[in-house]
Amino acid sequence: MRKKLISSHLLKGKIINLSPPQILALSFLIFILLGTALLKLPVASTTYISWIDALFTATSAITVTGLVVVDTGTDYTVFGQVVIMTLIQLGGLGLMTFAVLIVMMLGKKIGLQQRILIQEAFNQTSLGGLVRLVKILFTFTIILEAIAFMILSFRWVPEFGWKEGMYQSLFHTISAFNNAGFSLWSDSLSAYVGDPVVNLVITGLFITGGIGFTVLADVWYKRSFQRLSIHSKLMIIGTIITNAIALIVIFILEYANPATFGSMPLSDKLWGAYFQAVTPRTAGFNTIEIGDMTTASIVLILLLMFIGAGSASTGSGIKLTTFIVLLLATITFLKGKSETVVFRRTIPSRTIIRVLAITVVSNLFIFLILFMLTITEDAPFLMIVFEVVSAFGTVGLSMGLTGELSTFGKQVIIVMMFIGRIGPLTLGFILSKPKKSLVRYPDDEVYTG
Known part of the structure; x- marks a missing residue:
């Protein structure tokens, strides 16, 4: 995490010093408020939608x-659904990605400040190759x-016919690739449980989007x-093994469930x-x-949602590589x-400490909520x-509680x-403003275990 502050020039020449995590969090907040305002417009809904909804x-x-408190397909008009679809695409690929693309289309150079923001958004360790x-x-996503x-x-x-069929295809394509889980049908994709085309295309999209850019x-x-x-090796192998184990276990557990x-x-x-x-x-x-x-099966899904997708992907959770490194470090100790x-290759100790921090902070947030x-x-x-856990992992699966939440529960x-999307560590850095200490103290023993 870079401690160097970025100077952002705002209206009337005023300068507000914000760190990369703060800029990323602020950009999400701005688009959340903008999206809320658009969804409250009379043209966006077919029925009354409260501000909190x-x-x-x-x-x-x-x-x-993908968690919903009102039905996307019936309570929102096409305008409202397009707003949701746009927010999904912006949030999935990352707001900084679109900002950089706009700058490039205007023929301007990507400066150091923008590169640091991209580095933070994609959780990269180097500034090299970020524009590429x-x-x-962007190219891969479009194709x-x-x-x-x-x-x-x-x-x-x-x-469904040309108009409806193509619209349904576009909405579910964008929702699936960005790991959003929004559907225009109240029962999600339950009508296509045995449909090979829908199963392969939808899962192919969100597995690809979730593996990491x-x-x-x-x-x-x-x-x-x-x-x-x-x-990359850990992500590919980890994804294959995790999905295979989950498939076998769920098949056995649900085989005779009426x-x-x-x-x-x-x-x-x-x-x-x-x-x-x-899907978890x-x-x-x-x-x-x-x-x-x-x-x-639900307990297994809880674990999968907590683990989440890959780093620099459209998904959240603690991330699969975090979970793998945590297991490898534990095996090393044992x-x-x-x-x-x-x-x-040796995994650096700083990476292991970061993995522990991500896991501990994530669990603390989950416990508090x-x-x-x-x-x-x-x-x-x-x-x-x-x-x-579904909200933390930005999964969107629910056992039916979402629509029954109280106003405070929705808040x-x-x-x-929001924490799940920007990352618990990012929020921690925003709140704590960490500074590197130049003082070192002698070692001492603490008895654990």
Whole structure:
């Protein structure tokens, strides 16, 4: 984290010194307020939408969460849905990405201040290659969303007609790639639980969006697994293993559950298990009712939501690489070794300390929000835990509590979605204003364990 402050020139020549984390947080807040104002316009809704519900929806969209307190497909007009879709695209790719693209289109150079902001937004350790990363990200996004849009159009135009079918395809394409989980249907994608096209396209979009833009750029340029960075290797292998384990476990746990897979043919059970296995890593779509799943499956989904997607991706959570490094460091300690090694490379101690900080701070925020909601909300404990972790991971899955939240509960979840999107450590740096100490003290022993 850079301590150097960035001077931002505002109206009338005034200068406000803001750090990169503060600028990123402020930009999200501005677009949340702008989105709220647009969603409150009479032209945006088909029924009365309160200020708190508009704020909740705007926050959920810009943080690409997907939790909803009103029905997106029926309570908002096409104008309101386009506002939501725009917020999703801005929030998923990152506000700084679009700012840099605008600067480049105007023919201006990307200065040091802008590069530091990009570095912060994409959680990078170096200033090198950031502009190239943004270009790759934008190009890749346009190409992938265009391909997915065409495939889904072939599937939904015959069912809904040209206008409706293409609109549904566009909305769900943008929502899926950005890991938002917003759907124009009240039951999400439950009608397509056994549809191979919808399953593969939607999951392909949010898995790709969630793996991380740095990984995508790395694969694009290296095109060889052996030449990839350690981060990319861990993300690819970790994603495959995590998804495979989750698929097998959910298939077994839900196989005979009469409320979910019980009456389905085997092919639908497999597709259902696959979709529910990969969607908790911040996607938010579902093809079966989450509240009907077994308690064991819900606990597994809780873990997957907490882990989240990849660094510099459209998803949140503590991030998959954080979880992997945490496991590797634990194994290293249990084996009595002094260095954590993977793929013949040593993971620096500063990375391990950062991983521990992310995990601890995330758990503290989850506990605090959970504690408040257990006081104000009249709901089963597991439903409240699920809602909080879903908001933290900006997942969007729910056991049915979102629409029943009190006004205070909605406010708390709004805060949690915001924390989940900007990252708990970023918020910690904003609040604490850390300074590097030049003083070192002697070591001493603290007994633990």
